[in-house]
């Protein structure tokens with residue numbers, strides 16, 4: 501392997517130390533940031549993420565509340581809880597863990613969260629603010645990726661940045677954040693013609709397609725920074741990303757592993773957004 505490993509756990513730990521100082525400073529003004537996490541149903545992975553969010557709040561000194569609702573919760577019941585949390589003064593941030601059970605309307609639930617408490621930055625208002633560069637919160641995964649890129653010391657300004665994937669949660673906001681940093685940005689997707697010829701142009705390549713080991717060494721420019729957002733299972737049931745790590749690490753200049761790359765940043769960025777929300 502010739503690429504430098506971008507260690508999401510280490511970057512995340514360093515950021516958490518800074519956040520602890522911010523929380524201590526807020527405490528001197530009598531402010532304790534509060535996060536409410538809502539989970540509906542019994543998805544095992546979601547339960548782990550929610551537990552880790554609670555642990556992160558404890559580690560940083562944030563107030564947290566967990567609302568675990570049964571899988572058969574109705575849309576009205578969920579919206580009533582969101583409405584209650586919107587009005588709760590000790591709650592600064594609200595996160596509804598996704599995915600929701602199929603009978604629930606995810607979009608309507610996200611839009612019901614007050615934009616000032618939408619620490620995922622998924623609502624139309626917050627997405628719009630990101631588009632015009634006048635935002636309070638950034639979505640956690642793209643924000644975490646920007647921190648990982650920063651940690652490599654490579655400047656985004658003037659670089660060719662290619663984002664593979666156009667989801668509302670990762671691909672589109674990711675492209676916007678790279679653009680705000682003066683990158684030259686291309687968004688690719690399943691219908692992009694001759695994808696390898698586009699990805700090979702990238703100085704910074706962000707991959708969020710949800711397909712195991714989709715990006716291979718021949719698709720990567722030598723020396724590129726490669727960020728892997730994927731979380732898939734390989735043929736042996738082992739967690740792997742959207743990038744074929746073993747072969748791409750021989751070509752790239754820096755690369756995130758899966759696990760231990762982008763994932764650990766997500767919850768740290770959620771903590772940062774909750775602290776920002778508490779500052780009002």
Ligand SMILES: Nc1nc2c(c(=O)[nH]1)N[C@@H](CN(C=O)c1ccc(C(=O)N[C@@H](CCC(=O)O)C(=O)O)cc1)CN2
Pocket residue numbers: 549595596597598599620640641731739758759760761762763764765766767
């Ligand atoms: N409302 C939201 N729902 C979901 C989000 C989100 O940001 N907001 N993101 C994901 C789940 N998620 C946090 O909620 C999350 C996913 C993965 C990780 C992580 O640290 N992954 C580890 C590997 C974990 C494993 O071994 O399974 C890693 O990549 O190293 C953290 C948070 C969907 N829902």
Ligand SMILES: [Mg+2]
Pocket residue numbers: 531532533534589590591592778
């Ligand atoms: Mg408070």
